[in-house]
Amino acid sequence: MRDQHRHVAELLSRAEPLSAAWRDSADGRAAERLAAALDEIGTVLGVHLHDEEDDVIPVAAEEFSQREWDALGEHGRESFPKDGMPIQLGLMLDALPPAERAEWSRGHLPFPIRLLWAILLKRRYTAWQRELFPEGMPALV
Structure with a gap:
């Protein structure tokens, strides 16, 4: 899981300048490079989120107290x-x-x-x- 988190963070950091280049130029090649990077992010996230739902959520559902679930939800809301x-x-x-x-x-x-x-x-x-x-x-x- 942590390796997947690092991989996603790396892909996002690579996509950021591609996004800026495309926003600044609206160039077709820049759009293609950004689209390819976003496709890769989507693929990696798809695998990761599936793994989290299958492996992490069931364990968390058994181990977290209601107060911990509530705190997790609150953290998510405050972060958005x-x-x-x-x-x-x-x-x-x-x-x-x-x-x-x-x-x-x-x-x-x-x-x-x-x-x-x-x-x-x-x-x-x-x-x-x-x-x-x-x-x-x-x-x-």
Whole structure:
């Protein structure tokens, strides 16, 4: 696992200047180099996240107390930029089968967040989707 973390960190550090070069120039070759780097990151992360779900999460579920799980969730929320909340929440909801979203929201989101999602955050997420995927968001489930 730690080797995978190091590998992902190395790939991300290599991708950062490629991203800057592409942003600065919008050059086709720069885009191809960045796309190749992102494909590699996606492949490595896919393996790593699968390993975490199969090997780490079951052990953590047995060993962590509720307080430790709560602290882990709080750390994740504090680490994520607040202006990215609509995107994070939208991606989480989109990763669930449509029939399970409302029940999951009621069980995991406080009422004020559900209300904010309904009146404001969902619109921001939808605008982000349209900007990033003009042809339509690819299915996550």
